[in-house]
Amino acid sequence: MAEKFSIRKIIQAVWTFVTNSYLAGFINGKIYIGKLKSVCVPGLNCYSCPGSLGSCPIGSLQAVLGSSEYRFSFYLTGFFFVIGTLFGRAVCGFLCPFGLIQELLHKIPFYKKIKTFRFDMHLRYLKYIILLFFVILFPMLIVDVVGGGEPWFCKWICPVGTLEGGIPLMFSNPALQNTIGFLYTWKITILFVTVIFSIIIYRPFCKYVCPLGAIYALFNKVSVYGYQIENDKCTDCKQCEKNCPMQISPRTQCNHAECIRCGTCKKSCRSNVIISGFKFYPLIIDSFILSCYSNYKI
Amino acid sequence: MKFSNKNPDYNYKSRIQIALFFTGILFMLLGVWRDETITVLQKAIYICLECIGIG
Numbered sequence: 152m153a154e155k156f157s158i159r160k161i162i163q164a165v166w167t168f169v170t171n172s173y174l175a176g177f178i179n180g181k182i183y184i185g186k187l188k189s190v191c192v193p194g195l196n197c198y199s200c201p202g203s204l205g206s207c208p209i210g211s212l213q214a215v216l217g218s219s220e221y222r223f224s225f226y227l228t229g230f231f232f233v234i235g236t237l238f239g240r241a242v243c244g245f246l247c248p249f250g251l252i253q254e255l256l257h258k259i260p261f262y263k264k265i266k267t268f269r270f271d272m273h274l275r276y277l278k279y280i281i282l283l284f285f286v287i288l289f290p291m292l293i294v295d296v297v298g299g300g301e302p303w304f305c306k307w308i309c310p311v312g313t314l315e316g317g318i319p320l321m322f323s324n325p326a327l328q329n330t331i332g333f334l335y336t337w338k339i340t341i342l343f344v345t346v347i348f349s350i351i352i353y354r355p356f357c358k359y360v361c362p363l364g365a366i367y368a369l370f371n372k373v374s375v376y377g378y379q380i381e382n383d384k385c386t387d388c389k390q391c392e393k394n395c396p397m398q399i400s401p402r403t404q405c406n407h408a409e410c411i412r413c414g415t416c417k418k419s420c421r422s423n424v425i426i427s428g429f430k431f432y433p434l435i436i437d438s439f440i441l442s443c444y445s446n447y448k449i
Numbered sequence: 450m451k452f453s454n455k456n457p458d459y460n461y462k463s464r465i466q467i468a469l470f471f472t473g474i475l476f477m478l479l480g481v482w483r484d485e486t487i488t489v490l491q492k493a494i495y496i497c498l499e500c501i502g503i504g
Contacts, residue, residue: 185494198492199496215485221483221485225479226479226481228480229475233473233477313501313502317501320496321501330498338501373462375466
């Protein structure tokens, strides 16, 4: 029998390519400047990536909050409501390029992979603190003489901009090479640490740092796309819990805030009691979706 | 297998979904009306020097 293939990996790769397909940017060392960039992509994808066709929602939020004209962003708040309500953290599992990169890095062999450690679940709250201070409060409150704030998260923490924008642009745009200073060294160090930790721990940036994951996590319990457990048929073998890469127990913590909807629990379940799909009252389309992908691993 | 709608949380969650979704749509339209998308575009079409580590 032919081995089943992972649809999720294909979706991740295709989406990464589609949202970063401005190839002329990589060749010329420039970025896309079309009007499509007023639209945000759902995942963390730096708008200074030469190939990026859309905007990063976290960068955009900081840009609006840090502008002198606005102190609240209806556009970005509405965007998070819509995407979060529809998908929750399935965005992390399916549509985030940096999530894909971390997963690929985690496949690199290492003599001791770490699944969890003391204070692991406590450290997960760090991303909410980063969201509150570096994404919302600092850009809004720490302003210059004209009332403009900096993108604190993008500038001091986010490794995605360095990986997707900083490194390619430095190679292809000689004018930028003379401007390397302390900040570039700091960002490269953060990127390096993130890469190393991604090899050792599954998705460390998603677990502990990503403010976008923190936002979508708030919607996990109510999102249209979600998981359901048939508890009466569960044999309590705990295979789902043992194999969950985010270290949650799908059986007792279904649709937990840390669940990125990767589907590992479904693949591990011996009794097939974990189901996933879309359920939006009054339009129930879960049966159709299930019948479409019932033959594939996600 | 189908999702069960016998769960007592179902109607409550559905109402929250509808409220959040349409509030989100309304907020996005308000944001477009307030020209927030222009602010997003103006930021996105220039290389974000802070984002890439230049400052």
